[in-house]
Amino acid sequence: EPGSEVALVIEEEGIGWTVAPGHPADLAAIINESSLDPARLEQMGKRACRAAVEKYSLLTAIENYRSCLAPKMTKGGDVT
DSSP states (O other): OTTSHHHHHHHHHTOOOOOOTTOHHHHHHHHHHHHTOHHHHHHHHHHHHHHHHHTSSHHHHHHHHHHHHGGGOOTTOOOO
16 A cells, blocks of 8 residues: 555655555556566566565674663663
């Protein structure tokens, strides 16, 4: 759905399109348009894979939490 968090990721990463709910004609147009440019689809797929690994993987999430929490830990709490 346009404006959602997922839509923002799709837009920021350039990995696809969004369609508002209840707009099947818009969805059909995007499907038709995308089928005409396989090279673009391939590049979007590569960007999506890279974003998934670099920004949205479990390891990345854990590291982000660790770096956020580390400064707040008191003596005796090891987050490394």
